[in-house]
Amino acid sequence: MAEYYTIDKALEYGIKFAEKKGAEQVEGFSSNSREINLSVEKKLPKLTAGISSGVSFRVACKGNQGFGFTKTLTKERIESTITVAISNAISKGKDPDFKSLPMPSKKPVNKVPYDKKLEDITSDVMAEDQTIMMETINDDKHLKFLQSQLFLGISDDRLINSNGIDISGKSGGYGGFAAAISLKGLVPNYAFEIMGGNSTENFDVNDLTKEAIFEARRASAPKTMNYEKEVPLILEPIASVGLMGGLFSLLVNQLSGQNVASGTTPYSDQVGNQVSVEELTLIDNGIVPDKISSSTYDGEGLPREKTVLIDKGILQTYLLDSYYGNKLGLESNGKSTRSGMMGFGDPIKSAPSIGATTVEILGGDSTKEEMIAETREGFMVRSLMGLHMSDRSSGRFSVTGFGWYIKNGEVKYPVQGLSISGMLPELIKNIDMISKEPKSMMLANCPYIRFASVPVTAKKFDMKTRFGLIMLKVITALTGKHPMF
């Protein structure tokens, strides 16, 4: 068996080897992470526990960069990884936009604390939390437990570069989601809630379960309807910037320095211009103390920052790392992440790239109740499906949503299968109400937002399908068991 290096030795050896092989600058990143992921699907638990260790290297050579990674910490594999990274950097030729790997920053460092108590969370502790979720939901006479998941991640990372950056530290988080299903109505309907934070104090499984129950109750017995109109649309916070994506996640993506530099966004050259209604202030905040997406440093070792992207409707800046900051004649604002698409989200496999942290939208001056009361006819939407298929260059989207029909200022009933489409840059000029209190979510702080007019299409189940579903209800009544659950 080949000799395996410890992770520290692998990192240090790799940096020395890269310098010896001719790299003008080197950045080494090591990560040793532990995860426990416990889910229960109806009655079946699934627990994944694991440890992932690896190193990656970014090298600068002849005016360009190369990147390589390995999870096999042997001398041979580290050397071949670096050799290929250097060779790739040279083959690419000089990149006029690349000046240097980052230098140590003089900006203030906002330390995001690490909660050592996360290390006391065992899979048995998580099983107890799972039991609370399952039992509490099943105790509700209107609902059944559908599924839940708890996730714990602790990572011990180090980043060194040859310009003098040397940072290390632990980070982690604990969170989960719970889903409950209601068998009322023609089609069973479920709802879920997600919560989590970077310390044990920021996540309470009882709060999560309570919210999931609340959401599932109000989502029960949804209808389908024939509809084709342009009407006011209220976005619930989770539909704006939820973990599964949201409409404003698309906007944040359009403000990435990479998209701005390549002109694949309507917001290139728009800094200083009014891009939305005055009521909208959008922030990317990498240093919110309780968020899982916060950290002291970014993916290339620069301090994380709070960055106001849109202030009272006026575009202020973009999400920037050191490369795109330089390319656009600006300074990095600490938005480098190691979870990019090219590494499929794995911090070891991902070369540093621009990514959002905690998205914050400031509250307005309405209440949610006022927003509903002032809607003569429209919808309030909680989940949107298909946002990843949007045209990111234009902000054109067309999604399928679940929400509630509002008539004469009152929420009438839940509706599934809503088709909602539009152009995001136009839509943010069409916001007419924002609720006062932003809701604190796992990756965002966001209020309710109402758009004055959005095209909504929906289709009612045909007679045959409705008849089939009615028959299922009859079977359920006779057998006491719903065939779909």
Added chain:
Amino acid sequence: MDESLYEKIFEMASKENATYVDIRDEDSLYTSIEVIDGKVQTSSAGSEAGIGIRLLIDGVLGFAYGSKEHYKDVFQMALSAQKTSKKLSEDKVELAPVDVVKDKVVIKQKKPAQDVSFEEKMKLVLETDKHLRDEENKIKSTRLFYTDVLRRQTLATSEGTLIYEERPYTNFYMLPTAREGTDTNQGMGRAGHVGGFELFDYVDVVKRAEETKIRTIKGLEAKPIKPGKYPVVLDGSLNFLFAHEAAGHSTEADFIRTAGVLRGKLNKRLSPNFVNLIDDGSLEYIPGYKSRTFGFMKYDDEGVAVERTEIIKDGILKTYLTDRSNASHFNLKPTGNCRAEYYSSFPIVRMRNTYLEASKDQDLSEDEILALVKNGALLKRGGGGQVDPIRGTFNFGVSEVYEIKNGEIGEMRRATTLSGNTLETLGKLLGISNTMADPSANTGFCGKDGQRAPTGTGGGWCALKVMTIGG
């Protein structure tokens, strides 16, 4: 392959009274190149290695992963995972019996991508980039992704199965963006297969880039279609997406075991009698094309030989897609659909090559399919999708839209989305052509439980009575 290590793990498991153990031992290689606006922006090369151990004791599974040199710790984590799961389990896991297999499968690369120099790969991407640009400078930005992966995995089970597999993937995306004033349109072209760099001998990527460019510019100039309900014709690429999103996911047995719109519908009619829903991992080639389908494999990640699974046969739901646990639960045959993205991923039920096919003698030509829709929309080229198997709602992206007026193909419209409900839409099929599409242009990465799985493949054109088109 490290048989002595696997034996040690089996021995440790035996002492804990495990009734089944499987080990996935992986050491895979990755290369990726991203070109933005004619410049190599990111390049990455690396290796991913480790083991995943899954144990079954007292009808409860435990799973853990880590590095191979720490296999004892990984085993202890799997054991601890099993013990914790047991506290929560109200549903026993049993594994359907399967044949013990000893095999070495090396899916051939005529030009192994790992032997092709970075310079050659870079040259290909940069050359293709030039063909995404137009003389009138309507294409304002381009982005291209090249990736090759050599998945090298050994599966060893305590039942005696021992399979070493090398499965190569080569994949290429091109994304030009056209812009006029503040109006923009992003297009997509793709080429991919299970195999190596010979993909670019089989596929004329210059031509594909040129076509993608033209579509992107035309798409910018096209007007949006009015959102609403339309009779539609789907091309082969959308047949794949429709089969995958609208139907396939809702037949995955792990979803169904929890809840779903197709639960309890085995042997019930879901569609007209000419409709067959196929998921075929054994489909290597499509007649007329040299590249392998993107969902091709020999064995799944439980060592079950993959097969052609007729999920819906003559309109009747005949089976769910299963792994061994869910096959046993539903008393069905294992269909070889258990897949894991990495050694570190819990294996789950996934699709392979999924498409709709007409029953024998009911196969229609593309012209006959078009004739089924007098006024409606012809939709071409899929662009991702999503489904909610419990509610049954789905949607997927469409890159090219044409009006059909009085049976004639009319003006092009802008990219849009299609949506519907599984329960209803499967009954709306009017006809299917069995002339399958180019597999290299019909590659997808399906996301489920945080894992990605390469899937295919393009079927023939089909017509539906009504679907909802977005804006």
